[in-house]
Amino acid sequence: MLFFSYFKDLVGQEVTVELKNDLAIRGTLHSVDQYLNIKLENTRVVDQDKFPHMLSVRNCFIRGSVVRYVQLPPDGVDVDLLHDAARREARGG
Amino acid sequence: MSGEEDATVREPLDLIRLSLDERIYVKLRSDRQLRGKLHAFDQHLNMILGDVEEVITTVEIDDETYEEIVRTTKRNIQYLFVRGDGVILVSPPLRTT
Numbered sequence: 082m083l084f085f086s087y088f089k090d091l092v093g094q095e096v097t098v099e100l101k102n103d104l105a106i107r108g109t110l111h112s113v114d115q116y117l118n119i120k121l122e123n124t125r126v127v128d129q130d131k132f133p134h135m136l137s138v139r140n141c142f143i144r145g146s147v148v149r150y151v152q153l154p155p156d157g158v159d160v161d162l163l164h165d166a167a168r169r170e171a172r173g174g
Numbered sequence: 175m176s177g178e179e180d181a182t183v184r185e186p187l188d189l190i191r192l193s194l195d196e197r198i199y200v201k202l203r204s205d206r207q208l209r210g211k212l213h214a215f216d217q218h219l220n221m222i223l224g225d226v227e228e229v230i231t232t233v234e235i236d237d238e239t240y241e242e243i244v245r246t247t248k249r250n251i252q253y254l255f256v257r258g259d260g261v262i263l264v265s266p267p268l269r270t271t
Contacts, residue, residue, distance in 0.1 A: 146257075152253070153255060160224070164213060168191060
């Protein structure tokens, strides 16, 4: 739940999603769900020469399980809030 | 700072909790390593790290000599969400001379 809430708060910001197949997609975070599936808008592929597959794609749905990293905007991270949430989270299970 | 927090370490995730706001070393699948400051994590080992250095290690084999050439690629990212299913291990930073 922690990261689901975090990404919900991040909607509207620019992120770069790096997939497990090394494809990196930059776009505006449109929505996220409990599985951390991601919908991006206004997308462009980071290395367009290496990955020409998606030149004309502007919006996409990314299955959460294929994500390796999400590069976050510097002002999208409230460090103290995250610390407190993480301290409370991983407990009781 | 508010609230009562249980400070006893009972399970492995509690050990990681001790490293919050500290620098850690993360070994990932596909011969990748991360070093960064741990800002958040969950039971899946999804994490948010800050001031991250990623190191990717590749081994090339020379066609003629068959020698193994080990290469590392490094990259720095300010804030990174890491999906937990790629994580192998988490530790305090290793001391390298």
